[in-house]
Amino acid sequence: MKLYSLVGNEVFKIIMKKRLWVIVGILIILIGLFAYGEHYTRERTQSQIAERLGIDDVDDWREITNQQLLDLERRLDNPFIPEEGRASIQVRAEQLRYYLAEDINPTTFSAAQFMSNFMEQSIFLFLPLLIILLASDIVSKESTTGTIKLLMTRPVPRWKILTSKLLALTILEMIVILLMAVIALGISYITFGHGGFREPVITGFRVVNGELDASNIQTVSRGTYIFMTYSLGYIVAFSIGKMALMVSVLVKSTAASIGIMMSSLIGGTFLSFFISDWEITRYLFNVNLRLTDFLSGDLQPVEGLSLSFSIGVLLLWALAATLVAFGVFSYKDILD
Template sequence: MLKLIQNEWMKLWHKKGTWVMTGILIIITAGMMGLMKWINMQGMGGEMTREMIVQDPSSLGSTVLLLTVIVAAGIVASEFSQGTIKMLLTRPVKRWKILLSKFLTVNLFGMFLMLIGYFVHILFAVLLFKSGGGESLSSWSVWGKSLYMLLLSFGSVFVTATFAFTVGSVFRSSSLAIGLSLFIYFTGSTISALLSKYEIAKYLLFTHMDLTQFETGMMLVPDLTMPFSLAVLSVYIVVFLLVSYTTFVKRDVTA
């Protein structure tokens, strides 16, 4: 399995687009920090300190999600569009292992981007913002909150990438997978808010994708709890992976 993941990882980084996406992440993250500094200098939004900025890296989630979805949508679909699927599936390796290696590679890529973005976020927080009163940047509580928010932010990346991976695997279309994934991401919260008065809202995927809501207090639906959201997301993830597995394993190699 490790060899398969290594192979997928090497294939991913042999593409110029992967390096471009990493560069885009760095530029966008640095740009956002610069914008925050400008806003701070204009006296808007209150005084921001480096400790405040470090403790909330959740803004990284949106950029990483968009880039990870692109990889997730195409990692299987591209094998069909490029005609390499026949060679891939005729190898003496079980199909579920091939699929799993691709899925794990997608999420490793997402985590890698998250860490790169986090490093840039911290770097510019230190360079652009002054230390404030109260807890210093050396305090464990600051870093504990920071890493916890980073982990919660990755939740939406993982769920959306899994959905994109499933659509790309089933329909063999990266454009469809990207389109549907971004539609869910950008409109999901609005749909949940509109249906928040109804019981069904508690069981919709998009209601639970943003796990940072439990820290910010900006709940889409009242009375949600973290354990309940994690349970609902787990069910969706299992269903997505089962659909991907069933389709990929049973698909005709000449398709």
């Protein structure tokens, strides 16, 4: 049997289940709120700074940026800020200095900036939740409704059936990422009214032993930066999807499947807060989800992670989950 026609069937089933439309709805509502919030905060900070400087005119971005830089430097003088926090403030200060030196206006908020911000904010929780919503019923729904018996009594080996589901899921993860990009672009363009895809972004800061390492910094265009963040988003979607697939094979009910995935996603994040000193936490998938922070130079929940390490851990989890899923799916008895 041709694998692509099986994959086609699975994609067709997922689309007809209308889950994807639920995801589109959630995205539109959430991105709308996020864009409004972002817009509102921007205006407030600007007017606050302007007020403090005693000027009415907030058009001069240099003044505002200078003030933000001063604020950051003042915070660095605070002896109570931990070493790790210090480094991330340094990154932000460094970025502002760069903008001043290169004559780039960082205060105008562009659609492009919103798009990358949105992915940075979604990658560790919102995006995984969407993928869980999409993937958790891919096998369990067939078990609950009994249609698994229809599939498994065709002259098609079981591994091929699961492979078709896995490939369909991989395609739909891509579609979710694309939907996020398209909806974020549409809404932010309406809200902020200016693209800004060519503006430069500096990336490549690293925090090594609590110290800022600026030796690898690079300037890329905002468009490239967005491409990078959404690609990293896809890696997260890919590995979370495979884990959800495994849970979907292991438990019969979709509700249980979604519950298990959500609680391990959120529970693991809590765990990493409390026992971040423990070596083993760095191998949890939860602490390695913030891939985009390696680009922006933000603080990682566990020290000493690197982009390649985190991607490696995520892919290993995906691989292990896939192996378990295939093992169980190929041998399990369909009893009810």
